[in-house]
C-alpha cells in the first residue's frame with residue numbers, strides 16, 4: 795500500500811503515515827481528529843461509522859502509537875493516527891480533502907503570557923479552511939470560555955454556524971467525558987465555510 799510522506803512533526807520520534815488512498819477523490823469521506831490524544835473519540839467514531847476514514851493528528855508519538863495499536867487490535871482499517879504539530883501538519887494535505895475537522899479540547903494555555911502557544915490561530919484556521927471541502931464542517935469544543943470566545947472571534951468572518959447535532963451517532967472524547975462527569979458542559983460550535 796502506498797503511504798504518504800511523513801507529516802512534519804517537529805520531533806525526532808519514528809514517523810507515522812496513513813494510506814494515500816484516503817486522499818483520492820473517490821475515497822470515503824475523511825474526518826480529522828486534531829489532538830486525538832490516545833484515540834478514544836477517533837476509534838469510537840471509526841467503529842460507529844465504517845463508511846468514513848478517521849485520521850488523528852497528535853504531537854505526542856506515544857499517544858499516536860497507542861491509538862494505532864488499538865485500531866489494529868479492533869481491526870479498524872478506517873482509523874489511523876499520525877504524529878504532527880500544529881498547522882504544519884496540515885500543510886502536507888491537499889486542498890478540499892476533509893469532510894469533518896474535529897478540534898476538541900485543544901490545550902488552553904490559560905496564562906496570558908502563554909496564549910501565543912494556542913494552536914487555534916489565523917494560520918491554523920487558514921489551513922483548516924484550505925483542507926476542508928466546501929461542504930465540510932469544522933467542529934470545535936472546549937471547556938475554556940476565553941479560548942472559545944477567541945475561536946468564535948477568529949471565525950466570525952467567513953464561517954457560519956451549523957447545527958451541532960448532525961444526526962449522527964457519536965461518542966464522547968476523553969476530556970469531554972471527564973468534564974461531563976464533573977457536571978460541566980463544554981462550549982461547542984459547528985461551523986461551515988462560506
Ligand SMILES: C[S@@+](CC[C@H](N)C(=O)[O-])C[C@H]1O[C@@H](n2cnc3c(N)ncnc32)[C@H](O)[C@@H]1O
Pocket residue numbers: 828829830831832851852853854857878879880897898899900901913967968969970
Ligand atoms: C487537552 S488534550 C485533548 C484530547 C482530545 N481531543 C480530547 O478531547 O479528549 C489536547 C491534545 O492535543 C495534543 N496537542 C496539543 N497541541 C498540539 C499541536 N500543536 N499539534 C498537535 N497536537 C497537539 C496534546 O498532545 C493532547 O493530546
